[in-house]
Amino acid sequence: MAAGSENTAAYYIQHHLQNLTYGYHPENGWSLAHSAEEAREMGFWALHLDTMGWSIAMGALFIWLFRKAGRLATTGVPGGLQNAVEMVVEFIENLLRSTFHGKNPIIAPLALTLFVWILFMNTLKIIPVDYFPQLFSRLGVEYMKIVPTTDPNATLGMALGVFILIIYYSIKVKGAGGFAKELSLTPFNHWALIPFNLVLEIIGLLVKPLGLGLRLFGNMFAGEVIFILIALLPFWAIWLLDVPWAIFHILVVTLQAFIFTVLSIVYLSAAHEHH
Amino acid sequence: MNINMTLIGQTLAFAIFVWFCIKYVWPPISTALHERQKKIADGLDAASRASRDLELAQEQAAETLRESKEQAAAILEQANKRSSQIVEEAREQARAEGERLVTSARAEIDQEIQRAKDELRAQVSHLAVTGAERVLEASVDEKAHRKLLDKLAAEL
Numbered sequence: 107m108a109a110g111s112e113n114t115a116a117y118y119i120q121h122h123l124q125n126l127t128y129g130y131h132p133e134n135g136w137s138l139a140h141s142a143e144e145a146r147e148m149g150f151w152a153l154h155l156d157t158m159g160w161s162i163a164m165g166a167l168f169i170w171l172f173r174k175a176g177r178l179a180t181t182g183v184p185g186g187l188q189n190a191v192e193m194v195v196e197f198i199e200n201l202l203r204s205t206f207h208g209k210n211p212i213i214a215p216l217a218l219t220l221f222v223w224i225l226f227m228n229t230l231k232i233i234p235v236d237y238f239p240q241l242f243s244r245l246g247v248e249y250m251k252i253v254p255t256t257d258p259n260a261t262l263g264m265a266l267g268v269f270i271l272i273i274y275y276s277i278k279v280k281g282a283g284g285f286a287k288e289l290s291l292t293p294f295n296h297w298a299l300i301p302f303n304l305v306l307e308i309i310g311l312l313v314k315p316l317g318l319g320l321r322l323f324g325n326m327f328a329g330e331v332i333f334i335l336i337a338l339l340p341f342w343a344i345w346l347l348d349v350p351w352a353i354f355h356i357l358v359v360t361l362q363a364f365i366f367t368v369l370s371i372v373y374l375s376a377a378h379e380h381h
Numbered sequence: 382m383n384i385n386m387t388l389i390g391q392t393l394a395f396a397i398f399v400w401f402c403i404k405y406v407w408p409p410i411s412t413a414l415h416e417r418q419k420k421i422a423d424g425l426d427a428a429s430r431a432s433r434d435l436e437l438a439q440e441q442a443a444e445t446l447r448e449s450k451e452q453a454a455a456i457l458e459q460a461n462k463r464s465s466q467i468v469e470e471a472r473e474q475a476r477a478e479g480e481r482l483v484t485s486a487r488a489e490i491d492q493e494i495q496r497a498k499d500e501l502r503a504q505v506s507h508l509a510v511t512g513a514e515r516v517l518e519a520s521v522d523e524k525a526h527r528k529l530l531d532k533l534a535a536e537l
Contacts, residue, residue, distance in 0.1 A: 129385065146383055154387040161391060165398040172406045179413030181420055188413075195410050215407035219399045254391075259384060263391025267399070270392075 115338055122235060122334045125154035125257060126249040140248060154257055161254035164226040168219070194222060198367075205371050208279070208378030213371065216271070220264065221367040227254045228326060228359035232352055235333045255326040255362075258319065265319030268370045272314065275377040284380075314373050318366060325362050329355055506534035 120142060127145040128138050129152020138155075139145035145152065175191035184192060198218045206213055231253045242250040254260040276285045289307040290300045329351075336347045510530055 125387075127383075127385075148385070149383075150385050152383070152385040152387075153390060154385070157387050158390050158394070162394055165394060169398060169401050169406060172402070172410065176406055176409035176413075179409050181413055181416040184417075191410060192414055195407075195414060199411075199414075212403060214411070215402040216399050218407065219395075219402040223395075223398060257387065259387035260391045262384070263388045264395045266388065267392045267395040 118338065119331070119334050121249070122239060123251065123256075123331070124249045125251050126156040126247060127152050128155050129153060138248070154251075154259060156249065156251050157254045157257040157260050160230060160252050161223075161227055161260055164230070164254070165219075165223050168222045168226055172218075172222070194218070201368065202371060205368060206375045206378075208375060210275070210374075210378065213374055216374075217367050217371050220268075220370055221363050224255060224264070224322065224363040224366050225360060227260070228363055230254075231256075231326065231330060231333070231355060231359065234348075235330070235337050253326060253330060255322055256330045258323045258327075261323040261326075262315070262319035264366075265315035268318060268373065269315035272311075272373050272377045275374060279378050280380065314369075318369055318373075322362050322366050325358060329358060502534050502537045505537055506530055509533065 124142050124145065126138065127148060128136070129145075129148035130136050131139070131144055131148050134144070139148060139152070171187070172191055175188045178185070179188055179192075195218060198214060198221060202214055202217060233252065238252045239250045251257065276288075280288060289311070290304050292303060292307065294303055332351060333348070336344060336351060339347065510526075
């Protein structure tokens with residue numbers, strides 16, 4: 107889509123970065139937002155239908171694929187799908203063996219879900235930026251941002267899930283007192299420095315999910331913006347930049363899924379550790 | 382790019398997917414993986430055991446072969462010894478038999494000679510008597526002179 111003028115280019119970019127939002131608008135009541143303004147006015151009580159829809163679809167795809175492989179799993183010679191699935195499972199198991207030092211049967215499936223789900227969601231980015239927005243606009247849907255990980259709500263939402271687990275296991279393993287002690291008496295084990303420690307540790311604790319979510323969001327969002335900018339070039343020049351960027355993104359997509367997973371495991375491992 | 386309920390929605394979706402994975406996805410795959418791992422380990426174990434057994438059997442076979450070779454050699458040696466012994470014995474026997482035959486033949490010859498001598502002596506005495514009869518022209522009572530004639534015969 108070549109840009110006619112600065113105005114349409116800006117509009118094009120903004121349009122592509124706008125989620126399909128459904129929520130409570132002060133004037134229109136419960137409705138779809140027809141502009142970025144309206145979406146902003148809806149405040150917290152709004153839902154990004156595209157983010158939710160695509161992420162749930164990808165999650166369902168993950169569950170369906172892996173469940174299928176699991177149901178057909180034999181101890182004999184594995185087939186193609188089973189091979190691929192087992193490769194991922196073994197990869198996660200090895201990762202856990204080297205990074206997770208506690209004993210918790212929940213962590214392995216958690217890491218598997220995170221890795222494959224994020225990988226699938228990130229991979230949506232390889233689809234050319236105009237396909238789905240165009241298709242949905244023909245169907246009468248104004249906005250369609252198909253990569254859920256370019257929405258901070260999605261990445262921070264998953265990070266929040268991990269954060270809740272960090273808190274849960276910290277309290278479960280160390281006890282409420284132990285956890286409080288860890289927060290207040292490290293790194294300086296002196297009563298006079300308790301407030302200082304507390305500030306330091308609580309910031310450290312909160313930075314974990316924030317960093318986790320924002321890192322993934324930042325990488326994916328930046329990549330998406332570049333894709334949209336490339337799409338503004340004349341149609342015959344697009345592939346020149348689009349192809350290298352997409353190939354590079356095969357790496358980024360996998361790497362970001364991997365980083366999110368590994369950091370989640372490391373944080374949870376720290377939550378399981380006694381001092 | 383506003384923070385809104387999507388955040389909560391995503392967290393919920395995350396929780397549900399993780400729960401589903403824990404409950405229905407992870408266990409069968411993990412079980413199959415570990416069972417196959419065990420099977421392969423068992424197979425490798427069995428293979429190494431079998432090769433060890435084979436080695437042992439080969440050793441045993443070589444041992445048996447060596448023993449039987451030794452035995453065969455011993456038997457051969459014994460047989461050789463025995464055969465030479467038999468030859469020796471046969472030779473000894475033949476020699477003894479020859480000697481015996483020679484001795485018995487000699488004895489027979491001696492006996493024959495003796496008998497011929499006796500016969501000759503009897504005939505001589507008879508001839509002498511007949512001669513004497515002719516010479517004397519008289520009938521000499523043979524019964525009366527038997528003693529004399531015997532004495533004569535013994536002197537021959």
